[in-house]
Amino acid sequence: MANKVLFSNMAFTAYEAEQTLPRKLERQLLASGLGDRVKDKTVAIKVHVGSEVGYTTIPPVFMRLLAQFVKDHGGNCFFTDHYVAMRHPEHRGYTQESLGAPVLDVAGYLGKYLYTKEVHLKSFRHVDIGGLIHDADFLIDFSHVKGHGCCAYGGAVKNIAMGCVSDRTRREQHGLEGGLKWDGEKCTHCEQCIAACNHKANSFTKEGEYTINFHNCTLCQHCLKVCPVGAITKTDASYLDFQKGLALCTKTVLDTFEPGNVFFINLLISITAMCDCWGMTTPALVPDIGVMSSWDIAAIEKASLDQITWEKLNPEGIPVGITLGNKGHLFERLHGKDPYSQLGFLEELGLGKADYTLEMVK
């Protein structure tokens, strides 16, 4: 049976607060059954606190009403993310006073409170789970949906796999990226490969070493094709390994919760090309879409992706000079990576079913 995703879009028929997204989210929470499940529980609400001058992380008004909902239903909640202190969430309006719940680091004040689980996926070996996530009874994964250079899409999975863990775990997951290899013996340093890259993804270090930033790289292979001496070649590593790593990490984190104790909310507004980690905001790729919630992570991710369509593209959301690909999802055209491929990995690990039914909440 297809899993249910509650969806409220941006449509309104009158200038009434009741018809706007925060109130619609409140009605989704009531319809979801979340209230009965959080009673007498410690509830971690995982968000992205952003950094620097980014201004499109989740607006405080949504967070405040979610915290109030949990408290009204007998739960004890806190907001959480990694590197909380050094990223100054208060600069983006995230304080206990404004949100009605504290904003805490997943790994404690010093960032060292972690529980390690072993995994085996190529070089990915350790999932160091933030102690506050591990110890909470219940998790609300509250994600701002946007693009992501390494895996095309950042939503519910990315919010957990990159945000509930240690630096070591993030590093090991990023270590799964790849797809291109450089041979320094063959290279003549003609720099044709640098000129051929329209994503600013490759460069030479001061020492003359070729480096690729896989966050920006769309794997278009222009660099490989222009190289006159064949110094750049493909490898069998790929962004799919990174997506697989994200799914495995998510599964490992979610396994610390009793079944039925994790709820997902995806906010589909200000959908930018890149992740909130960049500490900046660029124009939205598409008009605001709405908000979704579900008990199923694969279903909500698929439903979110399905709403972000190529036809709605606002070209101002794309850096000037970047040429988009001509097939697949908007995020695939932009980042060269198929965002849907992550869903299969979630299903293989038993993390829900991507097949969903959308239930409108007005």
Ligand code: SF4
């Ligand atoms: S594959 Fe394309 S995006 Fe990646 S470094 Fe080469 S030219 Fe740049």
Ligand code: SF4
């Ligand atoms: S195009 Fe080939 S030879 Fe020229 S700098 Fe790039 S890798 Fe080296």
